[in-house]
Amino acid sequence: MSPSKREREAARRRYERYQQHLVANKARRIQRRKTSGAVLAVLVIVLAISLTAAIANRGTPDVAGSTPSPSAKYTLPPPSAAQARTWTGTITMNxxxxxxxxxxxxxxxxxxxxVSLAGKGFFDGTKCHRLVTSGIKVLQCGDPTGTGSGGPGYTFGPVENAPKDGVYPAGTIAMARTSDNGSSMGSQFFLVYEDSTIPADTAGGYTVFGRMTSGLDVVTAVADAGVKGGKTDGPPATDVTIQGVETQ
Structure with missing residues (x-):
């Protein structure tokens, strides 16, 4: 083979190797794009699921607010379960x-x-997470998370038995809810230790479902100790934990 032919043959082989190199590189790029696309798709799905869960669980605690924490253990009983009668009981605190x-x-x-939640031990070990000592005089309890945003996994409404004049006498037991939603009641409730006026909003006030027959002095003592940090609205300076609730 003449030198010119050998050179041409060598050049051809170099060209073929170069083309093979280009094809291999292109295949690798395509594979990387496919892999990146798959990873991106998975991330998008995970992000969408996380965002949906966050939206489903979000809430806005109010001055007497309540939002649910999902739980399969608790379901809302019908109103007929209260049997249109008077119940008595005891809230035992530390x-x-x-x-x-x-x-x-x-x-x-x-x-x-x-009554249903009490019978299932829902309130056992929960803290009374909020004390208000200015404007209104209430101790708020019933949140299993202790943050003001927890609940039994369900909400209900509308408001029942709210005072028309907006006055909640000392000893009143009322349901907490968010400020703009009469169907946001769950497990949180508040104990009124001094007469308080809470003007009705668009949801129509707060459900009064009971009264304290004894132990008002217990709540008053907690209020006298004040709010942590010297504030007028926040966790009570005295830690208050519900040990159990009995009704009959």
């Missing part, structure tokens, strides 16, 4: 006992829910 009377005739849905 700071003392509170005697209660629940009005199943005037607030059947709220009473049915409270």
């Amino acid at each position: 700071v003392g006992k509170i005697g209660i009377e629940l009005n199943g005739a005037k607030a059947p849905q709220a009473v049915a829910s409270f």
Whole structure:
């Protein structure tokens, strides 16, 4: 083979190798794009699921607010479960006992829910997470998370048995809810330790479902100790934990 032919043959082989190199590189790029696309698709799906879950669980706690924390253990009983009667019971706290009377005739849905949750031990070990000492005088309890945004996994409404004049006498037991939604009641409730006026909003006030028959002094003592950090609205300076709730 003449030198010119050998050179041409060598050049051809170099060209073929170069083309093979280009084809291989192109195949690798395509594979990388496919892999990146698959990873991106998975990330998008995960992000969408996370965002959906976050939206489903979000809530806006109010001055007497409540939002649900999903739980398969608790379901909302019908109002008929309160049997349109008066219930009595005791809320046992680490700071003392509170005697209660629940009005199943005037607030059947709220009473049915409270009695059902109490019977299942829902309130056991939960903290009273909020004390308000200015404007309104209430101790708020019933949130299993202790943050003001927890609940039994369901909400209900509308508001039952709200006072027309907006006055909640000392000893009142009422349901917490968000400020603009009368169907946002769950497990949170508040104990009024001094007469308080809470003007009705678009949702129509707050459901009064019972009263304290004893132990008002227990709540008053907690209020006298004040709010942590010297504030007028926040966690009580005295840690208050519900040890159990009995109703009959």
